[in-house]
Amino acid sequence: MKLHQLTTLAAIAETGSIRAAARQLGLSPAAVTKSVRELEADLRTPLVIRGTTGVAFTEYGRALVVHARLVLGQLARAEAELEAMRGAAAGKLSVGVTPWLALTFLPETVNRFKQRMPDVQLEFxxxxxxxxxxxxxxxxxxxxxxxxxxxxPQSEFHNVPLFSTHSAVVARRGHPLAECRTLHDLQDAQWVLNWDPASRESMADKLFRKRGMRVPHTIHLAHSFAIVLGLLQQTDFLSIFPWPLVEVNIAKENLRALPLREVVDETTVSITSRRGVPVSPAGACFIECLREVIDEGARSQDADRRRLFHSIELLF
Incomplete structure (x- = not known):
């Protein structure tokens, strides 16, 4: 396997067609096709199925695309690290961010990061x-x-706890359940949650079953936080927000936290990466900027700013 062949395969997977991959790579479609055929011949395995509507990958092709992306990504990180050592940090940093962090700590973190590494492109x-x-x-x-x-122990991912926080049940102002003091009063409510489907059962256990409650039948899932905000303002749905998000959105979004006696949900926010892959200099800088924002915010003399961090417990 040659590097240009893996690059070609990854480009086809990203763009969905030979022609689009050729445009991205600055090659002719014939050159892209030749590269794939040579790779298939070397491996004695079909990788790509060509059709009138584009291309599809065989089982072998899909497996190799994963490895191709890993190889290319690691080479890009190596180049970026060498550039950083030469004092010319550039390249790209790709980060997954849970929606509520994007609305609270992310903007200040990005501003700080761009001051230190202005030539690094960020992708979220x-x-x-x-x-x-x-x-x-x-x-x-x-x-x-x-x-x-x-x-x-067998996980392919490595988690580093960053901080923990707890959450609140939120509703529109004037909601008929706005003065409820316990989760047991909310069993018949309708909910809209920005949960990942993969964690739905564990979250239902934590919030409801472990308190001796039945899980509400009407838990709607929204895969966009903007959808959750829109629905909360115009319906009688309830939702669950981490407290830092409550502090920045209640006044603006016309929402309020219910005065419940229980601690609704304890959330640990972690940095998750692929096990065995070192963090790049740009990644380490970004994480350090985030830690500084949280640490300085928790000790701020500004009462409004400090309130954003009142539920945060640093774990580093």
Whole structure:
């Protein structure tokens, strides 16, 4: 296998066709086709199925695309590290970010990062597990910041706890259940949650079953935080927000936190990366900027700013 062949295969997977891959690589379609055929001949395995509507990958092709992306990603990280050592940090940093972090700590972190590494291009993905895990696996994502995937000794991912926080149940102002004091009063409510489907059962256990409650029948899932905000303002749905997000959005979005006696949900936010893959200099800088923002915010003399961090417990 040659590097240009792996580059070609990854480009076909990303663009979905021979012609689009050729445009991306600055080659002719014939050259892209030749590269794939040579790779198939070397491996004695069919990789790509060509059709009138584009291309599809065989089982072998799909497996090799994952490895191709890992190889190319690792080479890009090596080049970026060498550039950083020469004092010319550039390249790209791809980060998965859970939506509520994007609305609280991310902007200040990015501003700080760009002051230190102005030539690094940032790429962000919404940090639901179903989105970030495949990208961590194939190397197209450097790391994610959010709720970590389930840990196990055999896990392909490495989690570093960053901080923990708890959550609140939120509703529109004037909601008929706005003055409820316990989760047991909310069993018949309708919910809209920005949960990852993969974590739905574990979250239902934590919130409802372990408290002796039945899981509500009407838990709607929204794969966009903007959808959750829109629905909360115009319906009688309830949702669950981490407290830092409550602090920045209640006044603006016309929402309020219910005065519940229980601690609704304890969330640990971690940095998750592929096990065995070192963090790039740009990634280490970004993480350090995030830690500084949280640490300085927790000690701020500004009461409004400090309130954003009142539920945060640093774990580093």
């Amino acid at each position: 993905f919404e940090g639901l597990l179903a989105v970030v895990q495949p990208r961590l696996r194939d190397g197209s994502l450097d790391f994610s910041i959010g709720r970590p995937p389930p840990a196990s």
